[in-house]
Amino acid sequence: MVKYMKNKLVTDLENLYTLNPDFIIRELEIGTSKIYIVFLESVASGTKVDGFILRNLSRIEEKQFNEKNILNYISAPNLVEIKDPEEMDYYLANGFTLVIVNEMIYALETKADLFRSISEPTSEKYLDGPKDSFNENIQINMGLIKRRIKSSDLKTEQMIIGGVSKTIVNILYMENITDINIVKIIKNQLEKINIDAIYDSGNIADFLAGEKKTALPTIASTERPDRVSSSLLEGKVIVLVDNSPQALILPTFFVDFINPIGDNYIKNNNINFVKILRFFCFFLTVMIPGLYIALISYNPEILPTSLLINFVNQNQNVPFPIFVEALIMILICEILRESDLRFPSNYGSAISILGALILGEAAVNSGIVSPVMIIVVAFTYITSLIFTEIVMINAIRHFRWLFLISGFFLGFYGIVLTFIYFLIHATNLDSVGYPYFYSIAPFDSTYLKKTLMKKPINRDRRRSNILVKKNVTKQRSKI
Numbered sequence: 001m002v003k004y005m006k007n008k009l010v011t012d013l014e015n016l017y018t019l020n021p022d023f024i025i026r027e028l029e030i031g032t033s034k035i036y037i038v039f040l041e042s043v044a045s046g047t048k049v050d051g052f053i054l055r056n057l058s059r060i061e062e063k064q065f066n067e068k069n070i071l072n073y074i075s076a077p078n079l080v081e082i083k084d085p086e087e088m089d090y091y092l093a094n095g096f097t098l099v100i101v102n103e104m105i106y107a108l109e110t111k112a113d114l115f116r117s118i119s120e121p122t123s124e125k126y127l128d129g130p131k132d133s134f135n136e137n138i139q140i141n142m143g144l145i146k147r148r149i150k151s152s153d154l155k156t157e158q159m160i161i162g163g164v165s166k167t168i169v170n171i172l173y174m175e176n177i178t179d180i181n182i183v184k185i186i187k188n189q190l191e192k193i194n195i196d197a198i199y200d201s202g203n204i205a206d207f208l209a210g211e212k213k214t215a216l217p218t219i220a221s222t223e224r225p226d227r228v229s230s231s232l233l234e235g236k237v238i239v240l241v242d243n244s245p246q247a248l249i250l251p252t253f254f255v256d257f258i259n260p261i262g263d264n265y266i267k268n269n270n271i272n273f274v275k276i277l278r279f280f281c282f283f284l285t286v287m288i289p290g291l292y293i294a295l296i297s298y299n300p301e302i303l304p305t306s307l308l309i310n311f312v313n314q315n316q317n318v319p320f321p322i323f324v325e326a327l328i329m330i331l332i333c334e335i336l337r338e339s340d341l342r343f344p345s346n347y348g349s350a351i352s353i354l355g356a357l358i359l360g361e362a363a364v365n366s367g368i369v370s371p372v373m374i375i376v377v378a379f380t381y382i383t384s385l386i387f388t389e390i391v392m393i394n395a396i397r398h399f400r401w402l403f404l405i406s407g408f409f410l411g412f413y414g415i416v417l418t419f420i421y422f423l424i425h426a427t428n429l430d431s432v433g434y435p436y437f438y439s440i441a442p443f444d445s446t447y448l449k450k451t452l453m454k455k456p457i458n459r460d461r462r463r464s465n466i467l468v469k470k471n472v473t474k475q476r477s478k479i
Contacts, residue, residue: 009085009100010036016089028057035070038088039097039110048110049097052076070101076108090166115140123388124224126262133223138168138242144225145172149232157183159190161204165197168242169204172228177235179469185432186237186250201244208239208250208432215398217391218431220252227261233474235467251431251467253438255448257392258282268454275453278386285383286399289326290407290415292376296322298411314370323408325369329377330404332359334397337381438466 010025017023022042028035035057039049053074060073071079080096082088082105088098095111115137122133134141146154153176159169169190173183186208193207205219222228223245228238231249239248249256258278263271296315300308318325363369384396399422406414429436439448444466461474 007034007036007100007102009088009103009105010038012085013038013088013092013098026054028054030057030060033101036100037097038092038100040092040095043093043095043112043114044097044110045095045112048076048112052108052110053097053099070099070104071106074099074106074108076110078109080107081105082107093166118144121223123390124222124227124260124262126260126265128265129262130224130226132225134225134245134247136243136245138170138240141225141240141245141247142170142172145228145232145238148225148229149174153177154232157187159187161190161193161195162198163194163196165199167198169198170240172232172238172240174232174235177233177463177468177471178237179235179467182235182237182251182432182434182467186239189432190239198241199243201239201241201246201248204239204241205248208248214425214429215395216254216426216429216436217257217389217395218252218429218436220249220256220389221246221391222249222261223247224261230261230264233463235463251434252436253431253434254426254436255439257387257389263454266454272453281383281386282396285380286396287403287415287419288376288380288383289330289400290403290405290418291412292373292407293322293326293404294407294411294415297408298413302412311370311372314372317367318370319367320369322373323404325373326377326404329363329369329373330380330400333377333381434466439464442466 013023014025020040022040024039024041026037028037037049037053037057053076056073056075076097080091082091082098085105088105088107091107092098095109096107097110099106099108116135118132118135118140120131120133124133132144134144142156151174153174155173155175157171159171160166161169171183171186171190189208189210190204193204195203198204201221205221209218228247228249232238237250239250241248258275263275295302296311303311315322320328363374380400384393387393387396399418402421403415403418406418408414410417427435427437427441435442438444444464463472463474465472
């Protein structure tokens with residue numbers, strides 16, 4: 001009987017994975033050769049390890065076996081020969097199984113299915129259009145995109161970010177459409193990231209957005225493959241992060257948040273009014289409370305006399321100034337909104353609606369707030385419900401407080417100043433080097449018509465001039 005000495009590579013792995021009960025080593029002896037099969041059963045599939053490796057190696061006859069030709073006896077969807085032993089840890093953690101023979105190391109993909117199935121979108125629901133959404137598996141997410149864009153021009157550049165997590169980050173773009181400068185800017189920013197772990201695409205977005213002191217979202221995230229595919233064909237760049245169901249779209253402009261992908265599946269005559277309505281709703285939801293306070297406290301002469309008398313009569317029994325009154329109601333609504341987000345979806349909305357009704361009626365009956373304030377705050381939050389993306393909701397909340405405070409201290413003059421500040425602030429922002437208020441400032445009728453007004457699909461023949469330097473004209477058949 002031949003006595004084998006344990007392979008040094010295997011010994012190093014055993015020392016590395018001390019106190020890891022999921023670390024598994026299988027030893028096979030074929031003649032004078034000893035083969036080690038190493039994997040982590042928490043991330044690797046035992047069925048795949050058995051089917052791809054163990055079963056095949058156990059059938060080898062001693063006379064036929066040759067260490068140099070071991071690849072003839074094993075198979076897997078993805079097989080890598082490892083030259084640097086320090087890479088063994090990375091492949092094990094990614095669900096690969098190591099086959100070690102003397103100094104030769106092979107990694108075979110045997111990943112366990114540790115992800116949920118493809119489901120319907122949860123935060124971007126539309127009556128029309130596809131019903132699939134991304135999940136936490138980056139390969140499945142890539143597949144959902146490539147089902148829609150069947151072209152070799154769709155390029156993917158892969159990076160590993162995170163000293164401990166070693167998270168896969170993919171940069172996707174259309175080689176024949178996208179301005180390569182956008183890709184270079186994004187790659188340079190990603191290469192500067194030096195962090196222990198990346199858990200979600202939101203961590204990447206923080207780095208890509210830079211140190212901009214703004215509440216406005218300069219990077220969009222989406223769970224919809226159709227929105228990603230549409231953005232790619234418009235010349236934008238997509239960042240996919242492993243373990244995250246959200247893709248990042250760069251660059252992102254303010255008008256993009258007014259133009260959800262669901263509009264593309266509705267007849268243009270029916271959706272154009274809604275698009276314009278969204279623009280008005282954004283400014284209404286941020287300005288209404290401050291505007292009401294400014295009119296009542298500083299500029300009552302603007303209101304009709306009968307309406308002003310009615311407002312004054314309703315506020316007579318309220319013990320608080322109108323600003324405190326608005327403050328109380330807005331804080332209550334913010335608390336209800338946060339509780340709604342964190343409650344289980346089955347009954348979260350019902351609880352928040354019930355709470356709003358009870359608190360509103362009790363506040364009016366007890367004389368804490370006036371009925372007009374209830375109407376103003378309710379209308380404020382109804383107009384904000386048009387926007388579903390959390391980043392935009394947070395921005396709306398931020399500017400609502402600015403308008404509220406400026407209206408209280410400076411009246412209608414303060415509202416105008418805050419509006420001018422918003423325009424100056426927004427036009428000075430950029431998204432990976434591109435102007436955030438693009439299509440309005442600088443003006444571009446092509447991109448503005450895609451967002452503010454929906455054209456018939458057979459007339460949508462050009463891409464944005466600022467995003468695309470080549471293939472500006474879309475290829476379409478004659479209709």
